[in-house]
Amino acid sequence: MNKKKVVKIIAAALCAVLVLVLALWFLQRLLTPKYIDKNEEGLLVKEYYDYAGGNDVLFIGDCEVYSNFSPVRLWQEYGITSAIRGSPQQLIWHSYYMLEDTLRYETPKVVVFNVLSMKYGEPQSEAYNRLALDGMKWSSVKLRAVKASMTEEESLLSYVFPLLRFHSRWSDLRSEDLKYFFNTRQLSHNGYVMRIDVQPVDYIPRAEPLADYSFADTCWEYLDKMKDLCEKNGIQLVLIKAPTLMPHWYDEWDEQIVKYASDNGLCYVNTLPIAESEIGIDYTADTFDAGQHLNLSGAEKLSSWFGAYLKANTALPNHRGEADLELKWSEKIDRYYEMADAQAAQLERDGKLSGYWGD
Template identity: 25%
Template sequence: MKNNAKYLKRIAFVIVFIVLLWAVNGIARFLVVDDTKSYTRVTLEEMYEQKEIDVLFLGSSHCYRAINPAVLDDIWEMNTFNLGSSSQRTDGSYYLLKEAGKSREIKKVYMEVFCDVVGQNESYQSPNAMYIISDYMKPSFNRMEYLWKSGGKDYLVHGLVLSRRNWENLFDPIYIKDILRKKINRDYLNYEYVANEDEHYAGKGFVYSQKAAESDFLSSASHFAPISEEAISVKSQEYLDKIISYCQSRGIEIVFYSAPMPDFRLIDIGNYDSYIMQMKDFLKGKNVTYYDFNLCRPEFLDLDGTDFQDDQHLNGKGANAFTAAFAGVMSEKDPEKAFYDSYEQKLKESPAKAYGLICECTETAGDVSTYTITPIVNKVDKIYYAISKRAENDADYHMLRNYEENRYFTLPANENGYIYVYMTLEKEGKTPVHEAKFNY
């Protein structure tokens, strides 16, 4: 009896210690972790409140900025949920799928596979994409497994004790005062409205952005990376296989898809069809279909640059249009008819058009920097450029090129200011004129 009492006291002591540690960690987390702008925090809280989820979406920002469950719910008359998150790797998608499937009979899963995410092995060395998700998962063996297998022992403590990542702020009264001001309000405490500048959380995992390109002509100061020979990394393949196995073992239908991006980006990549072929090869024999909405025919989905908030993400208007088109295509008896066979075919069957331009510093030698203009066009041969600059602290504009075909120009390497490029397909008349502005 005495031994039993001794063991019971020890067990009680351990329980009390764990409870106190948990409480202290919770208080410290509240004081030093600024997650007042986190979308994942409210997304997961809302997911846990869902008694049923018929259709689940997984993926990175291309998922949660592109699919609006409110639109789908009305069309499909089902309960859909978007469990996307920023930089969500395939391991995060797998553990979120398990989390959502614990007490819910999910009927269908749509897995968004953005080429930049599934192609990066090195992204698995960074814990930030994991923390975005794990910080808001409820305590469970699933969360522990995620932290251990994706972060390992090096990041386990930081994953379990969130305040450890910001412990130095405990000694900054100004920081803590600011945190308390932002957290002690109804929106935060009740997991309600979250907004960041000109976008906001719109419910069920979807983020609506008011950002929009000023025109259908986009620009960039650098080129986009081409598709690599290993477009789907070894780590991504491992977890995509786990996702497929999880779904198929439970009778859940799974579909892979890619959300649309501006043609400006895809044309500059130059070999986007390579990614499509590699994804289809990876899925051969797995009984999983893949639809790339970058190949969608205009009669099913017709977007332009103003439907995007940047060179890869849809804005709210574009997302609602895409969601409706997605629902329609997925409801077709033969969805394949909505797509071109390749991106190359899409461009061949599309009219001549100027999508944008890239103005990149290609060389600096001594005190001179050389800039190269790359037009992003389809079926266009002749292009003329008018280029001017305005140096910082200079009120005057200086003409560098007056509607010529020459794509190269130089500027002083130690000078800062703005470059203005006017591009036209007609030398005489200069109509239409596309404009772009760059810092230098």
């Protein structure tokens, strides 16, 4: 075989490989959920990389952080720069690796961890793993996060190549899969997911007694790891329980967190007992789903109170007046109120919210 033929065969092989790679990339991009028309919270973890850097406070946790805390309000009232790395039913090992991943981009001065996820000692659902991990950029941190999180039915390879997980979505493809093939929409405001509608609390089910109120060993291990990682990086760790009424937060659970915080010199605040009296939460007006999450007015009340708490218990600077940050945050504020206005318009028009963007 002469040299020319060898070159042609190699070129043909490279061409075939290129076609294969492009086809696989195309299919993966097409079939991977876009999280625009439903399950929009699937956008959150990936969005962080757009606002990474320069955040003095990092919130980590489940919907109790991304629905309840407004970084815009913290900026407006206290000049605190903050970001939320939340995802639906984020488990504590997810949160730990969110922190590790964040440290690849910035070192916040304060990390706020919402402790509700201490109740889960085992992975609950593959779907929530996907929402927490698929959006995370690849690194050794993500590799360890996936290994720590996978349910028995999952494979590491399906995280490396999501096409292996989503390949049969072809029969469920929707218009958003084509419309947002290249681009996506920004859902959050530095991680905060806004809802302005109201569904008041009129009844909370009785909390059934549990056979065992102890948190799982694995949860304590990850809380220790989180504490150690914060210490190593000079970060103050603050523990919080957001003031949402469901799921139940048992006194027996709270006592364990109080003791842990006390033993380790950490700040911990359970906002449930003070939600109405000190924070000013009105459960007939400040929640969009009968006490499970706060709406915008509730999140702003909580953030106003929590900003003061942070000022009193940490050494966070006030960045108001710094020109570059004022410019950066004014753009965020504009978008924040645009979304609030769009939701209000949709509520008035349709009587209900059908999406976060109000369109």
